[in-house]
Amino acid sequence: MACFLLCAAFPSPAAAQTESSATHIAKVLRGLSRGRYIGQVAISPDGKRLAWIEDGEIRVAPLGDLDNSRQITAAPSAYQSCNEGEFTWSPDSKALAFFSDCTHPGEQSDLYLATFDGNPPRRITGLHGYAGSPAFSPDGELIAYLYVEGATRPAGALAAMKPFAGVIGEDGIEVQGIAVTALTAATPNAARMTPANLHVYEFAWSPDSKSLAYVAADPPGENNWWVARLFTQRMNGAPKAILAPADVAGLLHGLQIAVPRWSPDGKSIAFIGGLMSDQGATGGDVWIVPSSGGLPRDLTANRPATPAWIEWKDDQSLFVSELAGGDSRLVPLRLHGDSSGRIISATAGPPIFSFPGTAEDGRLEHSLSSTADRSLFVFHASSFDRPTEIYAARARATGEPFRLIQLTHINSGIQPAWGKSVSLDWRDDKFHMQGWLILPKDYDPQRKYPLIVEAHGGPASAVIPYWGAGGTLSAQAFSALGYFVLEPNPRGSFGQGEAFTQANRKDFGYGDLRDILAGVDAVEAQYPIDPNRVGLTGWSYGGFMTMFAVTQTHRFKAAVAGAGISDWLSYYGENSIDQWMIPYFGASVYDDPAVYAKSSAIDFIKRVTTPTLVVVGDRDGECPAPQSFEFWHALRDLHVPTQLVVYPNEGHGFVDPVHTRDVLERAAAWFARYMPPGS
Secondary structure: OOOOEEEEOOOOHHHHOOHHHHHHHHHHHHOOOOOOOEEEEEEOOOOOEEEEEEOOEEEEEEOOOOOOOEEEOOOOOOOOOOOEEEEEEOOOOOOEEEEEEEEEOOOEEEEEEEOOOOOOOEEOOOOOEEEEEEEEOOOOOEEEEEEEEOOOOOOOOOOOOOOOOOOOOOOOOOOOEEEEEEOOOOOOOOEEOOOOOOEEEEEEEOOOOOEEEEEEEOOOHHHHHHHOEEEEEEOOOOEEEEEOOOOOOOOOOOOEEEEEEEOOOOOEEEEEEEOOOOOOOOOOEEEEEEOOOOOOEEOOOOOOOEEEEEEEEEOOEEEEEEEEOOEEEEEEEEEEOOOOOOOOEEEEOOOOEEEOOEEEOOOOOOOOEEOOOOOEEEEEEEOOOOOOEEEEEEEOOOOOOEEEEEOOOOOOOOOOOOOOEEEEEEEEOOEEEEEEEEOOOOOOOOOOEEEEEEEOOOOOOOOOOOOOOOOOOOHHHHHHOOOEEEEEEOOOOOOOOHHHHHHHOOOOOOHHHHHHHHHHHHHHHHOOEEEEEEEEEEEOHHHHHHHHHHHHOOOOOEEEEEOOOOOHHHHHHHOOOHHHHHHHHOOOOOOOHHHHHOOOHHHHHHHOOOOEEEEEEOOOOOOOHHHHHHHHHHHHHOOOOEEEEEEOOOOOOOOOHHHHHHHHHHHHHHHHHHOOOOO
């Protein structure tokens, strides 16, 4: 186990464990990685070929013969290994563009074009910075992509923040824009299209290939996504803001927007709008606005599900990928009215498919790959019980229902190293709650077991079952070690409509904590849980929930708080993303400090008796390390068993696998010390 900066009031739980116990934990965790990894999946527009990433390699095969696949790589020989991924099909299905670092191994990725004509892929860009999200123009002549020239880190708040130096907020700001590469050029090329004073998060081509729609805000980009606007821009033209949620009245006022998509006739743009707490974690309602600007309309108001991704079929219909309870599903949406802005309603049809787990193509959350005529959707899917495979939803014939087909059996026969899972439902206040319970490995109903509750981040997010045990805090790992694990989706989560997502505004740690405790009651009523061995953990908002919960109840006998928030008042001035807080708290901390203090664990810290392990990255911009220091320092002064572990060069999302494994081993050892699974 690697050694990092430790701040401890008590000996580390790992040291307190017997050598055999620590060895057992390490052995169990090593045995969790089962199956082959499947990344991005994309069907060619004509439906004849499928491309996918398998264990780091881009592979392409005829749709009807996936066993006869071949690797697509820019490597000049079989002896060179390159980092390759993020690909996109040309509209005519004759080429695949992908990113590869073969020219500058380990340093710089460029776009390459594979044409399936026997010639090696051709490098078409000469970049100097971070790039991603490539997309062909509909006419096939250009490729646009997000680009940060001279980038020192990936864009977004999850990555480790740059060390503070110079004029803060002014020096060294890295702005992500849209760059365009012409395929007809004789040499690698890239031209920035968007202005340097706009940070772009997502974009989409217009159907005539002459314009782009994009979501953008003033720099710095990691902070201002929550106040981003919707722009359109003609090629070689100036940007035009057609929607600013801060300026509109009604349900969209002050909320977030994502996933812009032009209608086929170019008259309107559909998008997802709602209360979203993290860039990239998309959820809300489906909205539509004229592409020239105007009044946005909500097409899915009061829908008891969370749309996250959209694709037009024709000018009067959309496909919507959404989370409904614990299921990922695709539904058709029929529009009634004129797509230029006079649409007054929309009707959702029955689900095309519903999958009790994660279903997406690897680009955005819940995004799916489809053929040009939308007769076939392709994605990879998995759950706690089923390993990842590639699936297709295909129309039997025009106008007939779709059917779901499993295309691959790459992980056939692989069994989970953890226990079985069940979807659990319960009620609290006026709300219906759903969550996931993973039973202990080798569960014996005659025994009493400990329970670990894992609160998800966000809060606008949800636990969706997936295969594998990756991440710093893993429910599957805890199950394999002999624990019941409850992953609740309380109010504030995605999956049950926008009103449910917004139900924790100005109420962090109160209604949602009651929901979680009601979930614990539901588990204890149905399964043999030892009430004296119930623990709590979580990362990000889940880390806050862990810190706050132990100030409100003594029900939890041990806790592990990952990248948490202990004091909302000081947090407001420390983080790099303060814009996300206004929609939730209703005002800045300077205008209404009381609403922030109400949910601050530090204001109730003297109530804590629960032994708590605290972990955080030293360059976390979303939940800065001082928040963890403040919580740990208070517990140490109060003589509550605690330990703080700070990981170097890590942001909000850990990237070093050594650090990720260390967090998990420490968390397992902490729970084993205070609520051992075998007793």
